[in-house]
Structures are given as structure tokens and as C-alpha cells.
Amino acid sequence: MNKKYLSKTMAALMLCTSFASFANADKPTVKIYATGGTIAGSSESNMDTTDYKAGKIGVDLLISAVPELKDFAHVIGEQIANTDSNNINQNILLKLSKAINLQLADAKTSGVVVTHGTDTLEETAFFLDLTVKSDKPVVIVGAMRPATAISADGGMNLLEAVRLASDDDAKHRGAMVVLNDRIGSAFYTTKTNSTMLDTFKATEQGYLGAFLSGEPHFYYEPTKPVDKPYFDISHVKQLPKVKILYSYQDQDPALLHAAIKDGAKGIVIAGTGNGSLSDVMLEAVKETMDKGIPVVRSTRTGNGFVTPKQEGIGSGVYNPQKAKVLLSLALAHGDNLKTIRNYFEN
Ligand code: GLU
Numbered sequence: 001m002n003k004k005y006l007s008k009t010m011a012a013l014m015l016c017t018s019f020a021s022f023a024n025a026d027k028p029t030v031k032i033y034a035t036g037g038t039i040a041g042s043s044e045s046n047m048d049t050t051d052y053k054a055g056k057i058g059v060d061l062l063i064s065a066v067p068e069l070k071d072f073a074h075v076i077g078e079q080i081a082n083t084d085s086n087n088i089n090q091n092i093l094l095k096l097s098k099a100i101n102l103q104l105a106d107a108k109t110s111g112v113v114v115t116h117g118t119d120t121l122e123e124t125a126f127f128l129d130l131t132v133k134s135d136k137p138v139v140i141v142g143a144m145r146p147a148t149a150i151s152a153d154g155g156m157n158l159l160e161a162v163r164l165a166s167d168d169d170a171k172h173r174g175a176m177v178v179l180n181d182r183i184g185s186a187f188y189t190t191k192t193n194s195t196m197l198d199t200f201k202a203t204e205q206g207y208l209g210a211f212l213s214g215e216p217h218f219y220y221e222p223t224k225p226v227d228k229p230y231f232d233i234s235h236v237k238q239l240p241k242v243k244i245l246y247s248y249q250d251q252d253p254a255l256l257h258a259a260i261k262d263g264a265k266g267i268v269i270a271g272t273g274n275g276s277l278s279d280v281m282l283e284a285v286k287e288t289m290d291k292g293i294p295v296v297r298s299t300r301t302g303n304g305f306v307t308p309k310q311e312g313i314g315s316g317v318y319n320p321q322k323a324k325v326l327l328s329l330a331l332a333h334g335d336n337l338k339t340i341r342n343y344f345e346n
Helices: 003-015 059-064 067-071 090-105 121-131 154-165 254-261 279-290 320-332 337-345
Strands: 029-036 074-083 109-115 138-141 175-179 182-185 209-212 215-218 242-246 266-271 295-299
Touching (some): 029 090, 059 074, 067 074, 074 090, 090 109, 154 215, 242 254, 254 266, 320 337
């Protein structure tokens, strides 16, 4: 326990609060939506980077802890949630996406930043990528070390995220993930390591760019993923339930049946290899598809493409958690099995 360090940190953060109210009208407006996570995490020990409490620090304190933000943007904060990202639910996602769509329609706003826990950051980032209709940057940022840790990464990550959101070159690139001085496409980027700083990667597709002394540099001209769909969720109040199952040797269909009985409207399976399944699972997948319930076969390998399937739907480039987001949006949109297959197998 290091109470002295903690109180010093909090005192420093409190001292900076006055900066949060500095209007900066000559700079581009960036709105920060805070949802919690490690970037807003706090621990009694400055050495603790695994047992802290996520979602403890509010958006005003997050902003005022980095007074340099005002050198680059007129920053406004809104607390959408303050929680561990494992608690982010569809109500929060729908609220966030609708709020961002409205905010980006404002001519003065150059971009938005979402602060988020890293565990499910990629799901929110992908959801926003598919549901925000704007060419302005949507930047999702987190941290691997809580605000109270030695060498906490949140402050620099937030500064980089705001600089990216206020940068003209960041337009027309879809939603982006910022951590560890890297810019990743929300469409492809995934969390690859449970505890290390360099966790967010797209192994096949790489990064869009990087930060040098906090300034964004892109490797490519603006580009979008092939066949990226867009879903208008302005009237969506609820997303249909989609469940993810995990495959292994000798898997039986008991959990698949339980998921359907529990009201799942779609299933994603993290299959082995190229979305492979045991014979009894293949039979159950066929029966489920025959009932009109889509079953998307992704892969537990963490990388690669799942090719089109006879039984079920091959997930293509989408990992299980991204396939779940896409499938639930397609179901909310009322798409039939043929259209759903096209999203994944095209
Ligand atoms: N489990 C927490 C979360 O996702 C902490 C992980 C993190 O933010 O790095 O919110």
C-alpha cells in the first residue's frame, strides 16, 4: 500500500482540475466520452498493475490530469459510464453510438475520443466503426496501467487520442484504436496479450500509423476495409441476443441447445483451425440453420480467415467477438440468412 503516493497523485490531479474549464474556442473541438476501464483505474499501490479497480476516476479528472490537451483541442467531457469494460452492455453501446453520431454532425467538432477498458475495447470500437456515419475520426483509447501506477500509460494515450481526433489527416479512416503509441484500425485490431502494454494488434493487417512525440503519423493514405458494412441504429432500441461458444476436442452440442433455449437469435462458434467442428456439432449447426437461426463459425486460433462453409457460415476475417457484434447488428437490421452469409463470406 502506498497511501502517500496515492494522495500525492490525487492532489496533483485535483490541482489540475481548474484547467478543465479553460475554453479553447480557437482550437478544434474534441469530445471525450468516458466509460471507465484501467485508464480511469486506481489502486492503493503504485506498483499494482493487475489488482486495481477499473473505472474509478471521472472524466473531468481524466481531462484535467493532462493539461496539455488544451494545446491541441477544445476538449469537452461526458461520462457515459464508469465501469470495467466487461460490464459494457448494449444499452451503453447504443447510447454511445447515437451520441457520437449527433456530436459529429456538429460542424465545430473535429472528432471524438472514447476512453474504455481494454478487455472489451475492440468490441465497442468495432460496433462504433459499423454504426457511426461520419468521415471524422472516432478514436477509442485505453490504458494497460492504472492512473496510480508508476509509468502509467493513460495520460500519454489520452493526449495522443485527442491529437488524432483533432487531426485532419485522421479523416476517412473509420474508427481507430490508440494505445502504446500505435494507431490501429478498429475493424481489424484485437487484444492479443492479457497484461502487456503492446497488446493491441492486427497481426495480418498491421497498424495504420504511429505517434512520434505525440504527433500522429500515418503509413497509408486514407483507406477502408473491403466490404465494411454500415448499420443505421438510430431507431434500434434492442440488439438481438447472440452467444459465443468455444470449440475443443470431443465437443457436444449441449451448450448450443441451451443457448437456443435461452433465446439466442444467433450463434458464433470459436471453432478450431479454419472454423472446424466435431461431427455432432456439424449436425447441430445444420439443424440450427434449418430453423432459420444463423450460426457463424469463427476460429479460436486468434488469427486468420475462416472460409465459406456448407454447414453454418464461415466468419471470414472476423474473430469470434467481432463476428458476434456484426451478427447482432445484422439481426437487428432484420437481414435474412442469405444476406447475413454475404456479410461474412463475400
Ligand atoms: N478489466 C478492466 C476493463 O476492461 C481493466 C482492463 C483494462 O482496462 O486494461 O475495463
